[in-house]
Amino acid sequence: MPKIIYILLFIVSTLSAQTKMSTIEADALKTKVKALATTTKTISSDFTQYKHLDFLSNDIITTGKLAFKTPNIVKWEYIKPFKYSVLFKNKTLYINDEGNKSNVDIGSSEQFKQLNKLIINSVKGDMFNDDEFSISYYKNQENSEVHFTPKNKKFEKFIKAFHITFNSKGDVVEVKMIEPSNDYTRIVFSNRVLNTPLADEIFAH
Numbered sequence: 001m002p003k004i005i006y007i008l009l010f011i012v013s014t015l016s017a018q019t020k021m022s023t024i025e026a027d028a029l030k031t032k033v034k035a036l037a038t039t040t041k042t043i044s045s046d047f048t049q050y051k052h053l054d055f056l057s058n059d060i061i062t063t064g065k066l067a068f069k070t071p072n073i074v075k076w077e078y079i080k081p082f083k084y085s086v087l088f089k090n091k092t093l094y095i096n097d098e099g100n101k102s103n104v105d106i107g108s109s110e111q112f113k114q115l116n117k118l119i120i121n122s123v124k125g126d127m128f129n130d131d132e133f134s135i136s137y138y139k140n141q142e143n144s145e146v147h148f149t150p151k152n153k154k155f156e157k158f159i160k161a162f163h164i165t166f167n168s169k170g171d172v173v174e175v176k177m178i179e180p181s182n183d184y185t186r187i188v189f190s191n192r193v194l195n196t197p198l199a200d201e202i203f204a205h
Helices: 002-016 023-039 110-124 153-157
Strands: 018-020 041-053 062-070 073-080 086-087 092-097 100-105 133-141 143-150 163-166 172-178 184-194
Touching: 023 133, 023 153, 041 073, 041 100, 073 110, 110 153, 110 163
Parallel strands: none
Antiparallel strands: 018 133, 041 062, 041 184, 062 073, 073 086, 086 092, 092 100, 133 143, 143 163, 163 172, 172 184
């Protein structure tokens, strides 16, 4: 019986840890994040990705490195348990699957261009567009969590919502992308560094 009580207390404390922000708090967070995003020219970071699928008992965990360079170059490099990279650059998606390279022209696809924009803005955290998203703001212990639900019906087939967690400085520490099936991908960033010069070789293809 005591064990059950401890579990219930844990659940209650977890649920109560997230509270909705006031309008003043939400506006302050937006101002902080937008100011940081405006001055962010490069991002380099390690990440751990958790892919949750309802039919699996455990999440699929991968680790890698993120590199971003203004205005719109993003590289996701998976290192463990496999080597795989995707690079968004010059309206092209470059894929390197353990040495097997291919590319996709995304310049002619409006959906791909919008998806690329979403990925870049989620990395920077600057997605505060009321015309594109329904937005909810929450406090989660020392961090802030913002839920973005796309209003564009075309994206309902791919993305149900984005949940972005910011630290006290306004930097992104976690991105969660929820699919219509409620499966989700959660990316946790670590060793995140802003505005350090990044060599062109990082974005070679």
